[in-house]
Amino acid sequence: MIAPSILSADFARLAEEMAAVRGADWLHVDVMDAHFVPNLTLGLPVVESLRKATDIPLDCHLMIEDPDRWAVGYAEAGAHNVTIHAEAVRDPRAVARDLRAAGAKAGLSLKPGTPLDPWVEVLRDYDTLLIMSVEPGFGGQKFIPDVLDKVRTARRLVDTGHLKVIIEIDGGINADTIDQAAEAGVDCFVAGSAVYNTDDPAAAVAALRERASAHRS
Numbered sequence: 001m002i003a004p005s006i007l008s009a010d011f012a013r014l015a016e017e018m019a020a021v022r023g024a025d026w027l028h029v030d031v032m033d034a035h036f037v038p039n040l041t042l043g044l045p046v047v048e049s050l051r052k053a054t055d056i057p058l059d060c061h062l063m064i065e066d067p068d069r070w071a072v073g074y075a076e077a078g079a080h081n082v083t084i085h086a087e088a089v090r091d092p093r094a095v096a097r098d099l100r101a102a103g104a105k106a107g108l109s110l111k112p113g114t115p116l117d118p119w120v121e122v123l124r125d126y127d128t129l130l131i132m133s134v135e136p137g138f139g140g141q142k143f144i145p146d147v148l149d150k151v152r153t154a155r156r157l158v159d160t161g162h163l164k165v166i167i168e169i170d171g172g173i174n175a176d177t178i179d180q181a182a183e184a185g186v187d188c189f190v191a192g193s194a195v196y197n198t199d200d201p202a203a204a205v206a207a208l209r210e211r212a213s214a215h216r217s
């Protein structure tokens, strides 16, 4: 799966960008609040508009404080998957329950320095696990390969039936890094610069998909 990150999109070209991501599986929507991360992007009204503008499943990544309060609104706005941050949430089980009740998948994200082990039990209530391979906040950063240990552990837990999550990775994914992420066991690759900083985003999605697929057994 390939999920272009909308943070890197040129909003003035939104309609064109939407067409370009038709070959992708999900559209990754980076919601930042200038508190949890030092950047401010878009919020619920934009997600509601996006929902009307495209059929592609919206993968909303909430890099915000107090996801316990805000996350369910994104599910109600029609997001396919709503990911909150482990470092920000107070009651992760309640958030997962509410997201699912509102018809969305529930996602949990870990920053690069946040270990997986303390979250494994909680992840039994979640549908997606987003492993950050950069510090959240900005596109165009360098991939942090150390996080692949978490991917490998998560892959083992999924393959042995302990977890049922889709494993996503986000940050610095491009033609040079996608192979190692795929090899470690990632299911869904979020890519911003590698898709939108090209002349042909649709071709970039196709090329990333081909590289990732080569590692699937």
Ligand SMILES: O=C(CO)[C@@H](O)[C@H](O)COP(=O)(O)O
Pocket: 005, 007, 008, 028, 030, 061, 134, 135, 136, 137, 138, 139, 140, 141, 170, 171, 172, 173, 190, 191, 192, 193, 194
């Ligand atoms: O959420 C984030 C960063 O916080 C990501 O979704 C990036 O926006 C991905 O961009 P690239 O690293 O692929 O340029």
